[in-house]
Amino acid sequence: MSRRVAPPRGAVALVLALGLAAVAGCGATEASPPDAGAVAPPDAADLTGFPPMVVPADNPTTAAGVALGRQLYYDPRLSHDGTRACASCHRQDRAFSNPTTPGVLAHINLAWSRNFLWNGRVSGTLEDAMTMEVEGFFATDVTRLQAPDLEVLFEDAFGSPGVTTQRAAYALAQFQRTLVSADSRFDRYARGDLDALDDAERRGMWVFYSERAECFHCHATRLFTDNEFHNIGLDAEVAGTGRGAVTGEARDDGRFKTPTLRNVERTAPYMHDDRFATLEEVVDFYSEGPVDSPTLDTLIHLGGFGLTTEERADLVAFLRALTDDAFLENPDLGPP
Ligand code: HEC
Ligand code: HEC
Structure with missing residues (x-):
């Protein structure tokens, strides 16, 4: 069967997308870090249907590590001049993106990411990504962090005294692993609460999972991203842009990281260059x-x-059903 022949309103694709995800549901237990006394990130999230979360053996998620990471995320002492924190650009009410800073990527379920930034300049684990961020922020000069209140948190988190770039990055990675969004109305629908979506949202879901609109191939799995790079046809001239700027390969020109669509209602403006102000414009x-x-x-x-026109409106309604208020308002993810 050709990919272009739509199954009845995309039903097969939907069953596949949701069904396969359900089979992977046992992954939820694998989310637990190996150490005794470690906390599973986050305690309350139902990760049924998610791929397993990979937690490196040398950086298990602990309550003290998360507490330090959260402190650093909101602490301006992390930056060169002491004026900005991660949270200055990454705002919780915007799913840790920002409407006014150009091109900010949201922080949602990055525990499952292996490529970071729009062009994938950093790949590997969250630890790698956070090391890059921390070094970029204070160029490995940790003197500003050698304050009594922070030294206590570093010692609690890592079991011995010492403020280092690597520890700061590892703690930030632990905090990132708690930025899990898994409780939108769509999630509740997928877990069996068939009233969680209204008629328009359900119709929009069929469009999303149909071979006609193709959305689910790239905005794939419960993560709503395949963690890959694609050129979706925004520009005719793509030489040296996107992934191509990193790899130097012409075949990567114009390809950008697929952003998750979770909480996408809150992450406007859209695309790597913020060219669309609304979801309607994107659709x-x-x-x-x-x-x-x-x-x-x-x-x-x-x-x-x-x-x-109706399909477009339904699709936008479905995208809005990916908003997860519990994530956006979770006090544990806000300033300490
Ligand atoms: C001045 C604004 C600003 C600040 C402050 C900032 N970021 Fe960002 N962040 C951005 C922008 C813009 C991007 C997207 C850049 C790109 O892709 O080229 C981004 C992207 C990221 C990404 C990649 C997300 C993904 O989906 O690949 C991570 C991770 C990240 N930031 C973490 C941090 C951390 C941790 C801090 C604090 C140490 C921080 N950021 C501080 C603006 C900021
Ligand atoms: C070929 C893969 C692919 C397909 C198919 C696809 N997308 Fe995307 N989508 C992407 C990539 C890659 C981006 C980022 C592009 C950029 O910024 O250059 C993106 C960006 C978006 C954004 C903006 C998100 C943000 O935070 O900026 C939305 C919304 C979106 N897509 C929705 C959809 C919908 C709805 C469909 C189906 C009609 C769809 N996508 C089909 C790969 C895809």
């Missing part, structure tokens, strides 16, 4: 806007997926 783009270039993804239809 209009996919419906009629993609332009050709040498690396255009084969899943993208030139000239768009041709969705009807």
Whole structure:
């Protein structure tokens, strides 16, 4: 069967997408870090359907480690000039993105990421990503962090005195592993509460998981990202942009990291260059806007997926059902 032949309203695809995810549900137990006394991140999240979370053996998630990471995330002493914290640009009410800082990527379920930043400049574990961030922030000069209140937290977290860049990065990685969003209305629907989505949202879900709109191939699994890079046809001229700027390979030009769609209602403006202000504009783009270039993804239809006005509205309604208020308002993820 050709991929282009839509199954009845995408039913097969939906069953596959949700069904396979359910099989992987045992992964929830693998989310627990190996150490006794360690906390599973986060305690309350139902990770049914998520892929297993990989926690490096040398950085198990502990309550004291998370507490230090959270303190550092909100602490301006982390920055060169002592004026900015991570949270200055990454705001919880915006799913840890920011409407006014250009191109900020949200922090949602990054525990499952292996590629970081729009062009994948950093790959590996969260520890690698946080090391890059911390070094970028204070260029490995930790003197500002050698304050009594922080020294106590470092000792609690790592069992011996010492303030180092690596410890700061590892603690930030532990805190990141608690930024788990898994309780949107869509999640509740997928767990069996069939009233969690209204009619428009359910229709939008069928569009999302249909071969006509292709969304679920890239915004894949419960993470709503395949953690890969694609050129979705935003620009005709792509030489040296996106992933290509990192690898130097022409075949990577114009390819950017697939962002998760969880909480996407809160992460405007959209795309790596913030070119769309609203979800309606994004859906209009996919419906009629993609332009050709040498690396255009084969899943993208030139000239768009041709969705009807009603399908577009339904799709936007579905995207809004991915908002997870428990995540956006969880006091444990806010300033300490
Ligand atoms: C001045 C604003 C600003 C501050 C402060 C800031 N970030 Fe960011 N962050 C950004 C922007 C912009 C991006 C996207 C950049 C890109 O992809 O090229 C980003 C991306 C990221 C990503 C990649 C997310 C992904 O999906 O790949 C991580 C992780 C991250 N930041 C962590 C941090 C941490 C940790 C701190 C504090 C040490 C921090 N950021 C401070 C602006 C900021
Ligand atoms: C070929 C893979 C692919 C397909 C198919 C796809 N997307 Fe995307 N999507 C991406 C990538 C990659 C980006 C980021 C592009 C960029 O910024 O250059 C993105 C960005 C987005 C954004 C903006 C998110 C943000 O935080 O900026 C939304 C919303 C979105 N897609 C929704 C959809 C919907 C709805 C569909 C189906 C109609 C869809 N996507 C189909 C790969 C894809």
